[in-house]
Amino acid sequence: VRLRLLGSAAGGGFPQWNCGCANCAGLRNGAVAARARSQTSAALSADGERWFLLHASPDVRAQIESLAPLAPRAPRGSPIAGVLLANADLDACLGLLSLREGTPLVVVATRRVLADLRACSFARALERSTGPVEWRALELGESAPLDDEGHVRVTALPVPGKPPFYAARAASPEDNVALVLKEARSATSVVWAPTVARRDAALERALRETDLALFDGTLFRDDELARQGLGPRTARQMAHWPVGESLPWLARLARRRVLVHVNNSNPILREDSPERRQVEQVGVEVGHDGMDLL
Numbered sequence: 001v002r003l004r005l006l007g008s009a010a011g012g013g014f015p016q017w018n019c020g021c022a023n024c025a026g027l028r029n030g031a032v033a034a035r036a037r038s039q040t041s042a043a044l045s046a047d048g049e050r051w052f053l054l055h056a057s058p059d060v061r062a063q064i065e066s067l068a069p070l071a072p073r074a075p076r077g078s079p080i081a082g083v084l085l086a087n088a089d090l091d092a093c094l095g096l097l098s099l100r101e102g103t104p105l106v107v108v109a110t111r112r113v114l115a116d117l118r119a120c121s122f123a124r125a126l127e128r129s130t131g132p133v134e135w136r137a138l139e140l141g142e143s144a145p146l147d148d149e150g151h152v153r154v155t156a157l158p159v160p161g162k163p164p165f166y167a168a169r170a171a172s173p174e175d176n177v178a179l180v181l182k183e184a185r186s187a188t189s190v191v192w193a194p195t196v197a198r199r200d201a202a203l204e205r206a207l208r209e210t211d212l213a214l215f216d217g218t219l220f221r222d223d224e225l226a227r228q229g230l231g232p233r234t235a236r237q238m239a240h241w242p243v244g245e246s247l248p249w250l251a252r253l254a255r256r257r258v259l260v261h262v263n264n265s266n267p268i269l270r271e272d273s274p275e276r277r278q279v280e281q282v283g284v285e286v287g288h289d290g291m292d293l294l
């Protein structure tokens, strides 16, 4: 089984087009030791032939080009068989619109997430293509095969989160999930949890047993944005558990722990920051684009 982290930043990427925070400005002028990052996504394959994307980020085109096995092997077509979504946030799903060129694609998510996407008129661009998108719903807690051979199975585990702002509806347990992926041959398991609002007992059980956790690294502190003059909202209001608080918990779970969905304001992006040291000292890694994790 292979898993490549294609992108590791939160919505907006790093640097973000309209952001002049210390990190973004410092990355542009070379004053901070950090890597540029595209928006969070990963590519998974059991056999190296058929691939699934975990999220279709707004950077999906460049991300596909960054990994050779994702290139077409015929005049038309793609080794990418489908896209899995943990939620309907725009930075997780906007890339679907860039995958509208008529190649059959399966989009796998909870019923609620699929409904939010399909309520958007842009989704019709995906449905009218000659190889239309197949919307495949995941039932919470039920394992489903990703391929006919059953090489990889996925389970959606409800995790504290929120509906996307554009959906303007009541919250549902299907709004945000962790995707628990299991590959049969190697018995390898991965938990994809880029958005986690707070501690959760069922997630803790899943993380305890997994080989690899890809976990919410959005913000380090609850008031990080306000402190830097970037906006009034706290991490909690945005449904992200601050890394400074989740770290001791995460550090004793999973065999390997990698933070993804890292916002450009987060001090852990600076390779020489005390916060980065704090994360690495307890054996948690900060994800970066191009990391081969399996």
Ligand SMILES: [Zn+2]
Binding pocket: 015, 016, 019, 020, 021, 022, 023, 024, 025, 264, 265
């Ligand atoms: Zn910034």
